[in-house]
Amino acid sequence: MQDVFVHETSCVDDGATIGEGTRIWHFCHIQSGATIGKNCSLGQNVNVSNNVRIGDGCKIQNNVSIYEGVELESYVFCGPSCVFTNDLTPRAKYPKGSKHYKKTVIREGASIGANATIVCGHEIGTWALIGSGAVVTTDVPAHALMLGVPARQKGWVCKCGEVLGDNLSCRTCGRSYRRDGASIREVR
Structure with a gap:
């Protein structure tokens, strides 16, 4: 793992793959098969569980667990203490195993705010x-702003993060x- 920083208090299991330039801070655990x-x-x-795939340029803030069945494409932002699930009906006494986990995909550039919960089996669209x-x-459409419980x-x-007005033009980046x-789709 060249040009990778892993803080001495973190644990990276054998079989995990970490791309160059990635920085892993205090008390993290990267499990076998994670990429x-x-x-x-x-x-x-x-915590990054077994067989999780995380794309390039992602920023995952403190206290986030990314469980098996969750995939983050490139440039995803996960705010502090956001939550991912992978089983709709978990039981400690009757575990189902990973073949029954519901897949959750967070598409390129999407951002998840602090303390948000993403119930498994859904897709969060790009940006x-x-x-x-x-x-x-x-499921969440590309570029959608989702708020509340349940989220609506x-x-x-905009791709830059600015909330768009009715004319769907960004006053920040144009x-x-x-x-x-x-x-919605960007006009080129």
């Missing part, structure tokens, strides 16, 4: 923004969007 891309940052007390404390129980769409978000079915 973490290049130039990622994992804050304090992050979507999940507000702090929201509980996601459905409250608007659209990008423009148009409606495309249940989502």
Whole structure:
């Protein structure tokens, strides 16, 4: 693992793969079979379970556990203490095993706010923004702004992170969007 920083209090199991430029801070555990891309940052007390795939440039803040069945594409932001699940009906006495985990995919550039919960079996679209404390129980379209419990769409978000007005033009970076079915698409 060249050009990778792993704090001495963290544990990286044999069989984990970590891309160059990635930094893993205090008290993290990266389990066997996990793959973490290049130039990622994992804050304090992050757990990455077996067979999890994390793309390049992801930022995972303190106290986040990414369980088997969850996949983060590149440039995903996970705010402090956000929660992922992988089993809709867990039982300690009757574990089902990984073949029964529900897959959850967080698409490129999506951001998940602090203390948000992502219930398993759903997809978060590219560049979507999940507000702090929201509980996601459905698929989320690309660029959607999701707030509340349960999370409901409250608007659209630019690739740069700015909440878009009714005209779907970003006042910060100048990008423009148009409606495309249940989502929006950048106008080039």
